[in-house]
Amino acid sequence: xxxxxxxxxxxxxxxxxxxxxxxxxxxxxxxxxxxxxxxxxxxxxxxxxxxxxxxxxxxxxxxxxxxxxxxxxxxxxxxxxxxxxxxxxxxxxxxxxxxxxxxxxxxxxxxxxxxxxxxxxxxxxxxxxxxxxxxxxxxxxxxxxxxxxxxxxxxxxxxxxxxxxxxxxxxxxxxxxxxxxxxxxxxxxxxxxxxxxxxxxxxxxxxxxxxxxxxxxxxxxxxxxxxxxxxxxxxxxxxxxxxxxxxxxxxxxxxxxxxxxxxxxxxxxxxxxxxxxxxxxxxxxxxxxxxxxxxxxxxxxxxxxxx
Numbered sequence: 307x308x309x310x311x312x313x314x315x316x317x318x319x320x321x322x323x324x325x326x327x328x329x330x331x332x333x334x335x336x337x338x339x340x341x342x343x344x345x346x347x348x349x350x351x352x353x354x355x356x357x358x359x360x361x362x363x364x365x366x367x368x369x370x371x372x373x374x375x376x377x378x379x380x381x382x383x384x385x386x387x388x389x390x391x392x393x394x395x396x397x398x399x400x401x402x403x404x405x406x407x408x409x410x411x412x413x414x415x416x417x418x419x420x421x422x423x424x425x426x427x428x429x430x431x432x433x434x435x436x437x438x439x440x441x442x443x444x445x446x447x448x449x450x451x452x453x454x455x456x457x458x459x460x461x462x463x464x465x466x467x468x469x470x471x472x473x474x475x476x477x478x479x480x481x482x483x484x485x486x487x488x489x490x491x492x493x494x495x496x497x498x499x500x501x502x503x504x505x506x507x508x509x510x511x512x513x514x515x516x517x518x519x520x521x522x523x524x525x526x527x528x529x530x531x532x533x534x535x536x537x538x539x540x541x542x543x544x545x546x547x548x549x550x551x552x553x554x555x556x557x558x559x560x561x562x563x564x565x566x567x568x569x570x571x572x573x574x575x576x577x578x579x580x581x582x583x584x585x586x587x588x589x590x591x592x593x594x595x596x597x598x599x600x601x602x603x604x605x606x607x608x609x610x611x612x613x
Contacts, residue, residue, distance in 0.1 A: 310387050311411065312366055315404040317553035323399075326406035327458040334382055337466070338579050341490035342497075344417060344466035346474075346581060350382030351456060354474065354577040356543035356550075356561030357388070357421065360395020362404055364564040364574045364599070371597055372578070378412050384581075385412070386466065388543035388561060389421020389476035389501075390464075392436040392455075394568055399443055400511030402455070406547040417466060421476040421543065422501040422519075424459035429519055464500050465489050468586050471538035478503030478523055478542060479531040480514060486535045504545055505560075532557060539590055541577065549575030549596040556587040567598035572599055 312549050333339050336348040346352070358365050368374075391399040391405060409416045423431050424506040436455070441448035445449070465475040467486060473479070479486045480496045481503065488496055493537055502520025509524035528540065541559045545551070546569040551560045561575045579590070 307411065308366075308369050308408075311407045312362070312404060314407060315362065315400045318400075318403045318407075320444050320451055323403055323406075323451065325453050325461065326410060327454045329410065331418070331461060332413045333417075336382070336414055337417060339463060342464040342492055343486060343489040343508075344419075344463045346384070346417075346466055346468040348384050348468075349582040350380055350384060351377075351470070352577070352579040352581055353377060353383070353385045354541055354561060354579055355381055355385070355387050356563040356575060357390035357546075358395070358401055358564050359390055359423070360392055360398035360401045360436075360565070361564035362395075362397040362401040363560055364566075365401060365404065366598055367599070368563060368576050372576070378415055384415050384417060386417045386474055387419060388474060388541070389419050389462075390423045390543060391421070392439075393423045393431065393434055395564065398436050398439045418462055419466065419474065419476060420459065420462035420464055420501065424462055425456075426494070426497060426501075428494060429502070439544075455567070464492065464497065467535075467537065468579075468581050470581055471536065472579060472585070472590075473501050473532075473535070473537050473540045475540065475542050477501045477520055477544045478505065479524055479527065479540060481521055481527060484527075484531045484534050502544075507553060507556045525557075528554040528557050537539055538585060539587065541579070546571060549573035550577075550594050552591070556591055559590065559594070562611070573597065 324391040331444040391402050398566055437452045440451050467473045481499045482495055498519050510526040512521045512523050515522050539557050543561050545560050548571050549563045565571055565574045576595050577593045579593045
């Protein structure tokens, strides 16, 4: 089935793509959504995937490594994407189509979170080349396809949390108001923080980010956020790295789930997180998986390297 969906994503016409974008996101019995925040009710295992940025080959590599079709045949297991589905990769349309087809097939088991490249109208990242990719492929309808995609992005939730204390998000915690409840109906400032922020080891509180949006946050911010909300760790994406990296004594885990240019990383990261029992930080570290990409793994057109 996964191979069929993969192949279908390369030949998916614009009308079917539009119909997938317009479907409701459906959460079912494994998730409970309140505004922009999702509570995970599953007692199975979560497959967690970080930034893919239009890299369908890395995504398929993860699915093959996990045997995702068998994994999702257990109806308690879930798949969490941490955002950044488009921009920078050669197969942006196909990657988003692949994910939407997978979502259609396993509706109640797939959670799509929002990344900063599923942008707010007030915070368009640079470069945001997804509309240009659509224009090249669909010169007559690209603007309609992009508007539909943009509207779909606005519907994606910002963050989720599990009963065993893991907070899943693209960038970082809601720094201006550290309570989870602040994400039910977040201000623009909080949305910017959770989509754009990054952890740093050399500060304890916050400092402006070179990205021009969001903040760098230090260990004290992480510790307060986790303590206030009774959580154990933050699992997030947003930063290029060799598959994964750890910050703040292992309480912040960053996943990067694509390889090759424009980042030139060689490792593809993901996680398999049990949701049925409490996890120590050591046990959470053991959930991290890395796949070494082949040396000829080339997934993108040759841009300058940018963040």
